[in-house]
Amino acid sequence: MPLLSVDSLDFSVGHRALLNKVQLTVESGERIALIGRNGMGKSTFLKILAGQARADAGEVRLAPGSRIAYLQQDPPLDDRASVYQTIASPLGPIESLLTGYHHCINRVAAGDEAALTELARWQHEIDAVDGWSIAQRMDEILSRLELDPDASLADLSGGAKRRVLLGQALIQNPDVLLLDEPTNHLDIGRIEWLEALVREFRGAVIFITHDRSFLKRLATRILELDRGELTSWPGDYDNYLRRREERDHAESIQNAEFDKFLAEEEVWIRQGVKARRTRNEGRVRRLEALRAERAQRVAQQGNISLSLGQANVSGKIVFEGEHLTHRYGEQTILHDFSLKILRGDRIGLVGPNGVGKSTLIRLTLGQITPDQGRVRLGTQLNIAYFDQHRAELRPDWTALENLCEGGDRLMVRGHNTHGIGYLQQFLFTPDRARTKVEALSGGERNRLLLAKLFAEPANLLVLDEPTNDLDLETLEVLEQALLDLDGTLLVVSHDRAFLDQITTSLLVFEGEGRVREVIGGYEDWLALRDHASAPAPAPAPKLSVKPATNAAPPPPRASASSPRAELSFKEKHELARLPDDIARQEAVVEQLNAEVNRPDFYQRPTPETTALLARLTDESERLEQLIERWSILEARAEGSA
Structure with a gap:
């Protein structure tokens, strides 16, 4: 018997069908990726599966005795609550027992002797409901997620709150785990930890993600939600991409043949008086059916259009920092770090959250000065900056007003352009362009920032977490635009596939002020890290050779392990x-x-x-x-x- 089954599920918003007679069965052990364009209804589908939204028609059935847990993207949280209270909140009556016992333990540890009597009462009540196994599970989850149980949610970063929500889902010991963008706000180390957790999960997992590395490593089946239709693709993501291309090609041919036949029938119906007198009424009824079918065909959402205008060429040196040291309180962000960024460099910044990546970006932009060391910015710089916190957007303004600084027109690479027409290139309908930012989705806000970013020419592009909330197709278009950039690129990202596509070197933040420069993308860094952790062979004698200026690179060295695949x-x-x-x-x-x-x-x-x-x-x-x-x-x- 399947763990979860869905039968003829319908859901519409206004006249638009997000789910149309959807069918699905989920077995134990499956790891299913749910993909589709932003706004197609993926999050709505998960909410219906979790019982947090009601479908217009159809049925969702969970196997008897099974439990389902749901990690939402941005659920409301009580910032006054502690981490312990928040994780325990789905447990019902036992939550107050565990929370009370935990607080009492803290009082005893602080030397409150009066709490000893109260502690015995809490222990008795937990015994009565056989709650010690759940208490032990709470301790295990807190330990694995590296969370302080007594911390207030108000004091946590976005990544820490994400781990709290994950703990909230795991404490329910579910058979079906629903994850909506689980990698958002997590650094690469946490993402890799989450991959291991999902891989070891014994039930079924359905997840939505924009992280292609996460998707490729975990998915055993792909569900595609497109224009109300849910299609199941067995196998991994690469297999899905191949088969989707074949499907799209066949669909375009079929649509072209249909439209040609409909056009011929329209010509026939408009013939002269003689033809109308002798026309076949059955053929007329068929034409009416064809018209109705054409009207019901929903055109696939277009692709975002990205192109960055070329600014004047910057100076050869874009940024130079010598012996930089910078601290926040007792934390050393950079220690005696030197960096030279040259025109045309494409550098990715990676490392745990809070280790100093955004600080180095601000140093590069001249927004702050280091505690020690010397900074020199290059000449003729036209800088475009993408802020991960979306601080440039006014929530009380519409998308159009944010783009046009309160008006309705802007200069796009030297041309006076109406904002609505420009926003349509970024998949904003006129209605959405006039919607206040506070009512936009995360993906729409990101697209709005990209629209602002790409309106002006730049020769230094600085992107701080640009891929959050973007669907997979938009990510690919963004990558191509960045590959075509004739300038310098600095990007902070936890998206490993994105880094591999667009960067030629990395700055790896290792903590305590240490930063390592690595040639290549993230996979190159993994290979270097794994090689460094392997047992070292006996060192060979090293010759001291002084390189000559402008010497030609040496001939390529043959390697039995060198891959021979065509270059990307x-x-x-x-x-x-x-x-x-x-x-x-x-x-x-x-x-x-x-x-x-x-x-x-x-x-x-x-x-x-x-x-x-x-x-x-x-x-x-x-x-x-x-x-x-x-x-x-x-x-x-x-x-x-």
């Missing part, structure tokens, strides 16, 4: 840029070598010489990484030619 579009871009990157890096190493070889170098203060030698080591390692990366890509390019 992003890798071709990267390969074309690498010789220039190598030349620039060689110049940096050459300059540092010249400084170290000066006769008076070791007569300088020890901290200065130590810092310079350390930088020479780091820059030399970066040069080796660049050359290694060039060798791998060049070998793959030749192998697939």
Whole structure:
């Protein structure tokens, strides 16, 4: 017997059908990804499955004795409550017993002797309802989620609140787990932990996500919700993409043939008097049916249109920071960190939440100054900045007013344009364009920010978590627009697939002020991290070779393990840029070598010489990484030619 079954489910908003005679059966052990464009009704479908919304018609059946738990995207929370109270809240009467017992334990630990008598009463009441197994489960969840049970929700970050909501779902010990965008506000480490948890879950999981890495690693089946129809695709996400392309091609051919036949029938019905006198009434009725079918066909929602105007070319050096140190209170965000960003660099910033990624962005933009060190911004910079907190949007203004600064027209790359026409490129209907921001969905707010961002030409694009709430198709369009960018890109993101597509190097924040520079995308960083954690072979003698300025890269080294797959579009871009990157890096190493070889170098203060030698080591390692990366890509390019 299936864990969950859905029979002929209907749900409409106004005249628009979000669910049309939907059928579904879910078995234990399945991990099902629910995908579709923003606004197609995915979250509504999960709410109906969870019993938090009612369908217009149809039935949802849960296997007898089974439980269902639902992680919503942005549910209302009582900020006055503690973490412990919030997680225990779905437990009903036992919640007050566990919460009271927990508070009493804290009082005893603080030395309140009067609480000992009260503690015995709480223990007796929990015994009476056999609640100790649930109390133990609470402790396990709090430990695994690394949450302080006594913390107030008002003091938590977005990522911590997301973990609290996940704990709230898990405490119910469900058989069916519904997850709506579970990776939102989570850093990469937490996302990988969540992947392991979902993979080990023994019941059934249905999840909505924009994170393609999360989707590919977990989904055993794909459900696509499109124009009211729910289609099941067995297998993983890559198999779905292949079969969807075949389906869309067949659908376009079928629609074209239908429209051609309808047009021919319309010509026939409009013939002269003689034809109308002798026309076949059955053919007339068939034409009426064709018209009705054409009227009922719902056109697929279009793709967002993104193109970034090209600004003047910036200076060669976009940003240079030397020996940067910055702290917030007792926390060291950066420690003696040096960075040079050159025109054309595409850099991703990754690391846990709160470790300093946004701080480095603000230093780069000149919004703050470091506690120590020197910062120099480049020349002729036209900066476009995407704020993850959407602080640039006024909630009491409409989307149109936010775009046009209170009016209805704006300049788009030098042309005076009406805001509604421009917003239609970002899938806003005229009605939604006139809707206040506070009533827009998360995906719509993100698209509005992208509209503002892409209206002006820029040669330095700074994106702080741009992928939140975007559907998969919009993500792909955004990636292509960024690949076409002829400028410099800095992006903070926890979306691993997104980073792999658009970045050529990463700044990995490791905590306590340490930042490591890595050539390549996130998969390259994983390979480097795994290699570093593996047992090291015996070191071979190392020759000291001084690189020559503007020397040509060495020939590619053959490797039995080097993949021979054709280069992706992003890798071709990267390969074309690498010789220039190598030349620039060689110049940096050459300059540092010249400084170290000066006769008076070791007569300088020890901290200065130590810092310079350390930088020479780091820059030399970066040069080796660049050359290694060039060798791998060049070998793959030749192998697939």
